[in-house]
Amino acid sequence: MPETLIEVKHVTRVEGHGNIFVRASDGKVQRVEWQVPEAPRFFEAMVRGRNWRDIQSIVSRICGICSVTHSLAATKAVENAMGIEVSEQTDKLRILLHYTEQIESHVLHVGYLVAPDLLGQKSVVPLTATHPDLIKTVITLHRLGNEGMELLGGRMTHPVTIMPGGFSRLPAEAELRALKKRFEDAVPLLEALAAAIASLAGKLPDFNRPTEYIALVNPGVYTFYHGQIGSTDTEEKTPIDKFESVVNEYVSPQSTAKWTKWHRDSYAVGALARFNLNADLLLPLAARTAASLGLKKGCCNPYMNSVAQVVEVVQVVEHGIRLMDELLSEGIKRESPCATPKAGNGAGCVEAPRGILFHRYEFDKTGTCLRANICIPTNQNHANIQKDFESLAPQIIGRGQDEARLLLEMLVRSYDPCISCSTHCLNVTFV
Amino acid sequence: MKPEFAAIGLGNLYMGDDAAGVMVVNALSARASEFPGVAFIDCGTGGFAVLHAIAGRRGVVFVDCARMGLEPGAIRRFAPGEALPAGVTSRSSHALDLDALIELSKTAGECPSSMAVLGIEPLSTEPGQGLSNPLRAHFDDYVSVLAAELRRMIGG
Numbered sequence: 001m002p003e004t005l006i007e008v009k010h011v012t013r014v015e016g017h018g019n020i021f022v023r024a025s026d027g028k029v030q031r032v033e034w035q036v037p038e039a040p041r042f043f044e045a046m047v048r049g050r051n052w053r054d055i056q057s058i059v060s061r062i063c064g065i066c067s068v069t070h071s072l073a074a075t076k077a078v079e080n081a082m083g084i085e086v087s088e089q090t091d092k093l094r095i096l097l098h099y100t101e102q103i104e105s106h107v108l109h110v111g112y113l114v115a116p117d118l119l120g121q122k123s124v125v126p127l128t129a130t131h132p133d134l135i136k137t138v139i140t141l142h143r144l145g146n147e148g149m150e151l152l153g154g155r156m157t158h159p160v161t162i163m164p165g166g167f168s169r170l171p172a173e174a175e176l177r178a179l180k181k182r183f184e185d186a187v188p189l190l191e192a193l194a195a196a197i198a199s200l201a202g203k204l205p206d207f208n209r210p211t212e213y214i215a216l217v218n219p220g221v222y223t224f225y226h227g228q229i230g231s232t233d234t235e236e237k238t239p240i241d242k243f244e245s246v247v248n249e250y251v252s253p254q255s256t257a258k259w260t261k262w263h264r265d266s267y268a269v270g271a272l273a274r275f276n277l278n279a280d281l282l283l284p285l286a287a288r289t290a291a292s293l294g295l296k297k298g299c300c301n302p303y304m305n306s307v308a309q310v311v312e313v314v315q316v317v318e319h320g321i322r323l324m325d326e327l328l329s330e331g332i333k334r335e336s337p338c339a340t341p342k343a344g345n346g347a348g349c350v351e352a353p354r355g356i357l358f359h360r361y362e363f364d365k366t367g368t369c370l371r372a373n374i375c376i377p378t379n380q381n382h383a384n385i386q387k388d389f390e391s392l393a394p395q396i397i398g399r400g401q402d403e404a405r406l407l408l409e410m411l412v413r414s415y416d417p418c419i420s421c422s423t424h425c426l427n428v429t430f431v
Numbered sequence: 432m433k434p435e436f437a438a439i440g441l442g443n444l445y446m447g448d449d450a451a452g453v454m455v456v457n458a459l460s461a462r463a464s465e466f467p468g469v470a471f472i473d474c475g476t477g478g479f480a481v482l483h484a485i486a487g488r489r490g491v492v493f494v495d496c497a498r499m500g501l502e503p504g505a506i507r508r509f510a511p512g513e514a515l516p517a518g519v520t521s522r523s524s525h526a527l528d529l530d531a532l533i534e535l536s537k538t539a540g541e542c543p544s545s546m547a548v549l550g551i552e553p554l555s556t557e558p559g560q561g562l563s564n565p566l567r568a569h570f571d572d573y574v575s576v577l578a579a580e581l582r583r584m585i586g587g
Binding site: 041042043046058061064065067104108112123124125128132135136139142143146147155156157158 | 483
């Protein structure tokens, strides 16, 4: 049998640059690699010497998709370092803001980036002609996320209202009521999206590999914001302040990004990880959605991460409505967050759409940042993608180069990787 | 009420000349009273968020750092469809693919009837704050070009 060479530079419909390399001969895989050639961007160096009040604004620029997540993780770390407490109202509003980003990011991934795979297209554009109703649903739901972020974060991307101790601007009760109405109106659209994905779920490859999943866990709630670090490999919970002992970052020669491992050679984070650790805590509609999509706790099929994202969108809409009910019944109270800097070292953690995200900062007594450490979810998934490749490639290499390539690309996309989040400068050729 | 027109800056403030579009829009927004009916929006590297920023407006001007093969600092106006994203094979959420966004916007029935892009040729898009010398030297011109484009669009 002739030699098979699969070389994808770069994988499309993901954020950033990642390459797939497979060499096989006589039907046997000789070498398979998930390569990350993206240039590092040194945000940890950029924040050194900067004021504690500026950190969340700077690091929000790490990503245009999950800028709220980075701002929140940074703010929690700063508050942890400075010993700043926040009100229950601030907590709820931050969680609500965080939910709007989960909606925005998950709908973007499932609707714009994964749906073309399931419908046999190279991009979302042809779907505007073949599936206009689905695309309108996706746009409406995506907009709900974006405009929710604009209301609560002050902008559609890169929020400006989040600050240590609270918010620089609070939503008016009328604005919150309007947002709640939009969340309620989104429920039938979510049901339509779930039905569309259910009808296509059979097109997701049936590939299972026992995997360690890591996510935030917090008693009584399917959490994205508070809690400790949980793993499917252990009952033990790890405090956020010890996150370095979980991620165990190391350098891989095939990647410019660091890789991580804990109890095994690799672990996975993201929607499927959260689901596997918290499925019992889903609210009723989200639980029904999971059942209708055939998603069960303990699922080790990475392609099902996109399905878990659909379930999570339902979960955050359902819980978001409850949160807004509570906020409105209590009334929005004016707050004047104020704090004085002090020397300290603190870690912060939230669940980014793509998985658990850690930030750590150290400050001197004037509040000047001395050092930073940021561990993003995609870095934590790189080693697991490699391990999936090593298991999957031998199973599919006999199916022909085109199908094998597509299945490997789909696997990468299922992780919803955010490989770089760097500049997006246009390269233009005039016609 | 949503303004009928928008000037949308695209770019990353922490990646050198990539910030040009955002900085130009922010600079003109200081004179927003001269442009009633215009929203000045920093979309960052927002990708698909741009879809919502343009929805339902009559006209939109994008200002973005663009590699066009011109001298660093040059500015050029072009219309969506007039340019191909060379070397970009993906519909990434971070690559501004105007064609894809416009198709989606049309499907939703909310695409502006008038759109233009002001591309600014960068010298460097390496990490760091502040524009390079060629772009700094022409910065006031960029703001004037955007102002003229908006006036033309509103008047048209």
